[in-house]
Every structure is written in structure tokens, then in C-alpha cells.
Amino acid sequence: xxxxxxxxxxxxxxxxxxxxxxxxxxxxSGQHLDxxxxxxxxxxxxxxxxxxxxxxxxxxxxxxxxxxxxxxxxGMSGRDYSSQTLSxxxxxxxxxxLEDLGIFNGDEAMTTTTGTRVVNGYEDKELTDTYYxxxxxxxxxxxxxxxxxxxxVSLGIAIVSAAINMTxxxxxxxISGYFGGWVDTIMQRIVEINNGIPRLVVVTxxxxxxxxxxxxxxxxxxxxxxxxxxxxxxxxxxxLKEQEFVLASRTLGAGSFSIxxxxxxxxxxxxxxxxxxxSIPTAIFTEAFLSFVGLxxxxxxxxxxxxxxxxxxxxxTHPYQIVxxxxxxxxxxxxxxxxxxGLREAFDPKLKEM
Amino acid sequence: xxxxxxxHVLSIRxxxxxxKTGAGPVNAIRGVNIDLYKGETLAVVGESGSGKSVTFKAxxxxxxxxxxxxxxxxxxxxxxxxxxxxxxxxxxxxxxDIRRHINGKRIAMIFQDPMACLNPRKKVGEIIAQGLDxxxxxxxxxxRQQKVADILRKVGLAPEHADRYPHQFSGGQRQRVxxxxxxxxxxxxxxxxxxxxxxxxxxxxxxxxxxxxxxxxTGTAYLFIAHDLSMVKYISDRIGVxxxxxxxxxxxxxxxxxxxxxxxxxxxxxAIPQPAxxxxxxxxxxxxxxxxxxxxxxVGKRQHLEGTHYVLATDEELAQRxxxxxxxRLYGTLVLYGRPKRGTICTGGTFHVQSSDSGGGRLxxxxxxxxxxxxxxxxxxxxxxxxxxxxxxxxxxGLRGLPGRVPAGGGCLRQQQDASLLGG
Ligand SMILES: Nc1ncnc2c1ncn2[C@@H]1O[C@H](COP(=O)(O)OP(=O)(O)OP(=O)(O)O)[C@@H](O)[C@H]1O
Ligand SMILES: [Mg+2]
Numbered sequence: 001x002x003x004x005x006x007x008x009x010x011x012x013x014x015x016x017x018x019x020x021x022x023x024x025x026x027x028x029s030g031q032h033l034d035x036x037x038x039x040x041x042x043x044x045x046x047x048x049x050x051x052x053x054x055x056x057x058x059x060x061x062x063x064x065x066x067x068x069x070x071x072x073x074x075g076m077s078g079r080d081y082s083s084q085t086l087s088x089x090x091x092x093x094x095x096x097x098l099e100d101l102g103i104f105n106g107d108e109a110m111t112t113t114t115g116t117r118v119v120n121g122y123e124d125k126e127l128t129d130t131y132y133x134x135x136x137x138x139x140x141x142x143x144x145x146x147x148x149x150x151x152x153v154s155l156g157i158a159i160v161s162a163a164i165n166m167t168x169x170x171x172x173x174x175i176s177g178y179f180g181g182w183v184d185t186i187m188q189r190i191v192e193i194n195n196g197i198p199r200l201v202v203v204t205x206x207x208x209x210x211x212x213x214x215x216x217x218x219x220x221x222x223x224x225x226x227x228x229x230x231x232x233x234x235x236x237x238x239x240l241k242e243q244e245f246v247l248a249s250r251t252l253g254a255g256s257f258s259i260x261x262x263x264x265x266x267x268x269x270x271x272x273x274x275x276x277x278x279s280i281p282t283a284i285f286t287e288a289f290l291s292f293v294g295l296x297x298x299x300x301x302x303x304x305x306x307x308x309x310x311x312x313x314x315x316x317t318h319p320y321q322i323v324x325x326x327x328x329x330x331x332x333x334x335x336x337x338x339x340x341x342g343l344r345e346a347f348d349p350k351l352k353e354m
Numbered sequence: 355x356x357x358x359x360x361x362h363v364l365s366i367r368x369x370x371x372x373x374k375t376g377a378g379p380v381n382a383i384r385g386v387n388i389d390l391y392k393g394e395t396l397a398v399v400g401e402s403g404s405g406k407s408v409t410f411k412a413x414x415x416x417x418x419x420x421x422x423x424x425x426x427x428x429x430x431x432x433x434x435x436x437x438x439x440x441x442x443x444x445x446x447x448x449x450x451d452i453r454r455h456i457n458g459k460r461i462a463m464i465f466q467d468p469m470a471c472l473n474p475r476k477k478v479g480e481i482i483a484q485g486l487d488x489x490x491x492x493x494x495x496x497x498r499q500q501k502v503a504d505i506l507r508k509v510g511l512a513p514e515h516a517d518r519y520p521h522q523f524s525g526g527q528r529q530r531v532x533x534x535x536x537x538x539x540x541x542x543x544x545x546x547x548x549x550x551x552x553x554x555x556x557x558x559x560x561x562x563x564x565x566x567x568x569x570x571x572t573g574t575a576y577l578f579i580a581h582d583l584s585m586v587k588y589i590s591d592r593i594g595v596x597x598x599x600x601x602x603x604x605x606x607x608x609x610x611x612x613x614x615x616x617x618x619x620x621x622x623x624x625a626i627p628q629p630a631x632x633x634x635x636x637x638x639x640x641x642x643x644x645x646x647x648x649x650x651x652x653v654g655k656r657q658h659l660e661g662t663h664y665v666l667a668t669d670e671e672l673a674q675r676x677x678x679x680x681x682x683r684l685y686g687t688l689v690l691y692g693r694p695k696r697g698t699i700c701t702g703g704t705f706h707v708q709s710s711d712s713g714g715g716r717l718x719x720x721x722x723x724x725x726x727x728x729x730x731x732x733x734x735x736x737x738x739x740x741x742x743x744x745x746x747x748x749x750x751x752g753l754r755g756l757p758g759r760v761p762a763g764g765g766c767l768r769q770q771q772d773a774s775l776l777g778g
């Protein structure tokens with residue numbers, strides 16, 4: 001009450017008359033709503049960071065181009081990937097406009113015992129109107145068509161197997177990590193046993209037993225590759241499941257399924273996508289490797305790996321045959337790795353200021 | 355005093371929980387009894403690791419998998435939609451049933467860390483509506499949006515905030531989101547596990563005031579887990595003090611603050627800083643060490659003191675405590691000048707101090723009016739800690755917040771000026 005006493009006697013009556021409702025906040029009308037943050041979502045940030053990474057964007061464009069060519073390329077030259085024209089075998093690349101500039105005109109250097117001389121298969125066989133853009137192989141098949149057909153098969157195998165890996169590995173890892181205890185123990189022992197058997201042994205045995213083909217190779221790639229994905233998913237789950245927001249969902253009555261897939265998964269989807277992108281080049285390479293050792297896609301179908309394998313036999317005499325599949329494959333692997341790298345940086349929460 | 359016929363919401367009886375760990379079993383909770391009545395706020399205080407969270411995680415069915423409930427029951431009373439009351443034992447219920455019928459719908463929880471308790475990848479609107487989604491508590495999207503908008507307004511945010519992500523809010527705003535998520539379910543009981551500990555003081559006040567306002571409006575019972583006693587005093591109707599898994603003292607807020615009986619409670623209270631510099635200077639934080647205090651919680655019984663005031667003690671321990679006198683309590687700071695031997699409390703009755711060689715002392719009532727002459731008002735109340743050394747061997751000792759008794763009619767001693775005890 002001291003403050004009242006300190007007030008001159010004359011003003012006391014006025015103060016005593018005041019009631020709470022006489023007081024009002026000045027200059028406050030409604031709630032102040034700042035708009036600087038309005039709906040700036042996580043994905044928006046990710047996209048922004050991704051686009052600022054030039055390398056990753058170029059890689060993405062190249063991938064899109066290669067995929068487009070893999071879809072459209074085989075139909076462009078008018079030749080079938082498997083039809084053989086034995087009279088037109090081993091022709092060097094010949095491309096309409098460029099041939100006038102003296103490159104890609106069908107010339108190729110032949111090394112013989114007497115020295116090197118330039119031959120032109122098209123002129124020798126008087127095929128004036130025939131153009132093999134990438135040349136033709138030892139059986140007279142169009143390399144252009146085969147390369148894009150091969151890219152299509154390789155990409156198909158890689159993407160299908162990576163998608164299966166992701167789904168399988170992710171679910172396995174998430175479940176194992178979330179439930180913990182004996183569930184986790186058993187599931188992790190299974191992983192270890194699976195991982196303990198060398199991959200090549202498993203795949204070789206599998207391909208000996210089952211007829212080789214698209215499905216078999218996908219299966220072979222899935223058998224061991226999903227483990228990496230499951231490890232990442234499990235590790236992330238172990239990290240997140242102790243978080244209070246998971247506990248909060250449980251106190252609201254959420255079931256395990258909804259916690260795993262609706263609460264935790266959105267938080268690790270970045271890592272999952274990154275890992276998916278990294279696993280595609282691995283799958284492409286593994287497929288090429290299997291094809292190269294003769295366990296790949298059966299003839300007359302082709303993949304990048306089997307093309308390299310075939311061209312490898314005539315590498316010393318007709319080196320141009322091996323170049324297109326190798327370039328396409330290298331580009332694919334490089335670009336997918338760069339893309340995955342860019343995605344990882346874009347998703348990485350450590351770069352994000354909260 | 356308290357109306358014990360009031361309707362129970364939660365009643366924890368003789369709860370004991372053990373954790374299996376690599377280094378042997380950990381007895382986290384040992385024989386805890388807690389009652390919570392409708393519409394009231396019960397604060398559970400205790401140091402870190404005393405078992406506060408474990409107790410209420412048990413009620414929510416979210417205990418870690420390595421826990422074993424040795425004994426006890428947690429009965430929860432609620433009303434069906436038609437008004438018929440039902441009582442269930444949460445410990446005996448299936449996890450699935452708890453999830454369907456209790457969690458979220460009837461008991462909701464507010465968490466400690468306002469950042470960690472909100473999913474960073476979900477929009478605030480989705481977070482708040484999660485409980486509605488789980489329990490299908492709306493007929494169409496419009497109703498859902500409406501409920502979210504209403505609750506956001508209620509906790510002092512704008513409906514437009516529903517489209518933002520948690521990291522776009524300040525700590526206090528996030529905690530409001532956490533509160534909104536619990537409140538939207540209109541639960542009968544909200545368990546707030548240190549929901550203000552991570553916030554700065556002004557935001558704490560904001561959030562606590564919000565919670566109090568909402569309680570007035572909805573009549574929700576709060577279980578407030580905390581270690582900040584000053585905030586507890588402000589928000590709670592009753593207090594339970596947990597230590598080492600034992601509930602050492604319970605009572606109404608006044609009972610605990612005015613007459614803390616258990617030495618652990620006393621040490622907690624003596625640790626509260628006081629906003630008055632004079633008394634704060636003389637404040638002596640009482641230390642309490644379970645091992646050295648010679649108190650054995652296991653042999654203690656739940657002793658009734660007054661009203662709803664219970665303490666965990668043996669009969670002897672209880673008998674040793676200073677006798678209670680009606681009329682007033684010493685609750686404040688006593689500053690002693692000089693090496694105290696005998697002295698007088700200016701207001702009220704007289705006391706004398708018998709000092710020991712260690713510098714500590716006992717405050718004795720001076721016969722007649724201040725209790726019985728053969729019993730110290732407070733044992734070792736002057737622990738001899740030198741607050742300030744003055745020329746001529748004058749020593750200033752502090753004594754604060756201890757439930758010594760002031761003779762009838764003496765009134766509460768709250769200030770140093772009222773309680774200067776002159777050494778002889
Ligand atoms: N999963 C567990 N395994 C083993 N011991 C545990 C487990 N959870 C809790 N404890 C033990 O139980 C005791 C009580 O823990 P609790 O979390 O209830 O503390 P608290 O009172 O909430 O502390 P704080 O104020 O720090 O939150 C602690 O000693 C802790 O070590
Ligand atoms: Mg806790």
C-alpha cells in the first residue's frame with residue numbers, strides 16, 4: 001500500500017475510484033502475426049539447397065537425358081536391337097552431317113602386319129545411304145540401338161532392385177529398431193548371417209539354379225543390397241525413437257504402425273532417398289559386373305554390361321564398339337553419385353539453422 | 355481441512371517399479387501413494403532421478419521395456435459418455451486398451467522439451483490434430499480445421515500458425531503448441547512433465563498462467579512435475595515430494611511450505627532464492643544427504659500430520675521433530691550477531707541458543723512460552739556457517755525457512771528485523 005500513501009492526498013480519491021476495467025492496453029488491436037516464416041516448408045528448403053548445388057543439378061539433367069534416350073533411342077535409328085545384318089558387320093560410326101567434316105565418316109584404322117591403313121566399310125560395300133551412328137557390331141547389329149536398349153535394361157534393373165531394396169530394407173530396419181529387444185536381436189542375427197556369406201557366391205549359386213533373366217538379376221541384387229538400407233533405417237530409428245515427439249504420439253494413443261511410418265519415417269526420408277540414389281549406381285555396376293563374367297542378361301537381350309563384354313572381344317580390332325556403352329555407363333554412375341551427394345547435402349539437417 | 359470426499363481422478367497406491375539393467379536391478383519407485391482429485395493441481399517435486407517421470411510414465415503405459423512393476427495399482431476414475439462412472443487399474447489394462455480409451459482421450463501429457471516433443475517434419479496443425487485423427491473425433495475436414503483453429507486461439511496463437519513448422523516458433527510458442535495438442539482432446543487429466551523447465555522465466559510465467567486460465571475454464575486436473583519450487587507454489591493446490599523413489603511428504607501447498615517436516619523437503623525449500631536481498635543474504639541452504647541424515651526410508655511409515663499432510667517417517671523420527679504449536683511459525687530469516695549463546699527473539703517469546711564447539715547451535719525455547727524447555731526448537735538450526743565475519747569476533751549466522759515454532763501469538767517471523775537474536 002506504500003505507493004498509495006506516497007501519493008499526494010488530493011489524488012487519492014481518484015486512484016481509489018479506478019477499477020480494473022478502466023485499464024486497457026494501448027495500441028494493441030488483435031494479434032500481431034508475422035509473415036516472414038509463412039509456410040516455408042522443409043521441402044522448400046531442400047529444393048532450394050539442391051538447386052544451389054550446380055554439380056548435382058547438372059548430374060540430374062544428364063540423368064534425365066540418358067533416361068529419355070534409353071526410352072526413345074532404340075526407336076530412332078529404325079533398326080531392331082537384335083536383328084543381325086551379317087553383310088554390314090563391323091562398320092565404324094557414320095553420322096550424316098558430321099561426315100562432311102571428316103569425322104564420323106565410317107573410316108577406321110586397321111592395323112595389319114604390313115602397317116596401319118584406313119579402311120571404310122561403307123565405301124567398300126557401297127552402302128552410300130547407310131548410317132550406323134555408333135557403328136555396327138561383329139554380328140552387324142546397330143550399336144546405337146543396342147546401347148540405348150542396354151541402358152534401358154540396366155537402368156530398369158537398377159531402379160527396380162533399388163526400389164525393392166529400399167522398401168524391404170527400410171521396413172526391416174525400422175521395425176527392428178523400433179521394437180528393439182528380442183525382435184531386434186533376432187532380426188539383426190539374420191542380417192549378420194546374410195551378410196556373412198560372400199555376395200558373389202550367393203549370386204553365382206542363384207544364377208546357376210534359376211534361369212538368368214531380368215527378374216533373376218534383380219533378385220540377386222536385392223539379396224545382399226537391402227542390408228545397407230536396413231542398417232541406415234535402423235540406426236536412424238534408434239536415434240529417433242527416444243525422442244519426445246515419439247513418446248508424445250504414444251501418449252496420444254498412436255499405434256506402432258503409425259508411429260513408425262507417420263512419425264519417424266518423414267524424419268528419415270532424406271537419408272533414405274540419399275541411400276537410394278547411392279544404391280542405383282552400385283546396382284548398375286553390379287549388374288555390369290555379373291554380365292561381364294557371363295552371369296548377366298541372356299542374349300539376344302543386352303545390358304550395358306553385356307555390351308561391354310561383347311565389345312571387349314573385338315576391342316583391339318574395332319575399339320569404337322566398346323566406347324558408347326562405357327561412356328553411357330560411366331556417365332550414369334557418375335551422375336547418380338553426384339546427385340546422391342547433392343541430395344545428401346540438401347537433406348542434411350546440420351546445414352540448416354533452426 | 356481438505357475435503358477427502360472429493361472425486362478421485364487418479365489414485366496411485368503402493369507403486370513399486372524396478373528396472374532391469376546390466377548392472378543389476380534399479381529400484382526406481384518404492385511404495386509411492388499419490389491421490390489426485392478432480393480439477394486440482396498436484397505438483398510432484400524432487401531432485402533429478404527421484405522417479406517423477408517414471409511414476410507417470412507408468413500411468414501412461416509408456417514405461418521402457420526393461421521395467422517391472424513389482425506391486426501397486428494406479429486407478430483412474432472416469433465417466434462414460436452417458437455419465438456412469440468407471441474405475442480402471444491402468445497397470446492391469448492391456449496396452450492396446452490404454453491406447454484406445456485412455457491415452458490422449460482422457461489423460462494427455464505435456465512434455466519438457468518444447469523442441470523435441472514436436473515432430474519437426476509435421477506442420478503444427480497436423481501435430482495438434484494428431485489426437486483427433488487417432489481417435490476419430492471429427493466428422494469432416496471442416497470440423498477438424500475448426501477445432502484446430504479454436505484451440506490455437508485459446509492458447510494464444512493464431513489459426514494461421516497451423517501451416518507452419520515447429521522450428522518457426524519460439525520456445526514459448528512451441529510449448530503452447532504442446533499444450534494445445536493435449537487440450538484439444540479435452541482430457542480430464544493432464545500430466546505436465548517439467549513442461550516449463552526448458553523455458554526462460556518470463557515464458558514460464560506465460561505458460562503457467564495459460565495453464566491456470568485453461569484449468570479455470572475446463573476443470574482439468576493437472577499433475578505438474580517440477581523441480582522449481584517457486585513456480586510450484588504458485589500453480590499447485592497440493593504437493594508431493596519424491597526422493598529416491600519414496601514419496602517422503604505430501605500435503606497442500608500451504609502445509610508443505612509453512613510446515614515442512616521431512617528434512618528433504620526442508621532442504622528443497624531452503625534452496626529457494628528469496629527476492630528480498632536482506633533475507634536472501636542470510637539464507638542458509640540446508641544440505642541434506644540421505645546417507646548421513648540417518649533416515650531410513652524403508653522403515654518409515656506414512657504418518658498423518660494434519661489435514662492431508664503426510665510424511666514418511668518412523669514413530670521415533672516423528673516424535674523427535676519440534677513440537678507443533680498453534681498460532682504461528684518461524685518462517686523467515688533469523689540473523690544472529692556474535693557467537694550465539696543465549697538470545698531473545700524480539701517479537702514473541704524468547705529462545706536461547708546453545709552453541710556447540712563446532713560453531714553450530716541449538717535454538718532452545720526459553721521455557722514457558724516457546725514450547726517445552728527440554729526440547730530444542732530446531733536441532734542444528736545454526737550450522738555455524740559464517741556468513742560474514744565482523745571485527746571483534748562478531749559472527750553472523752543465518753537461519754531460514756525452518757519450521758521452528760514461535761510461541762502462541764508471536765506471529766510469523768518473516769524478516770530479519772523481526773527476528774534478531776542477540777548473542778550474549
Ligand atoms: N529405462 C530405464 N532403465 C534403467 N533405469 C531407469 C530407466 N528409466 C529410469 N531409470 C531410473 O529411474 C530413476 C528415476 O528416473 P526418472 O526419469 O523418473 O527421474 P526424474 O525424477 O523424472 O528426473 P528428472 O527430473 O531428471 O526428469 C533414475 O534413477 C533412473 O536412473
Ligand atoms: Mg523426468
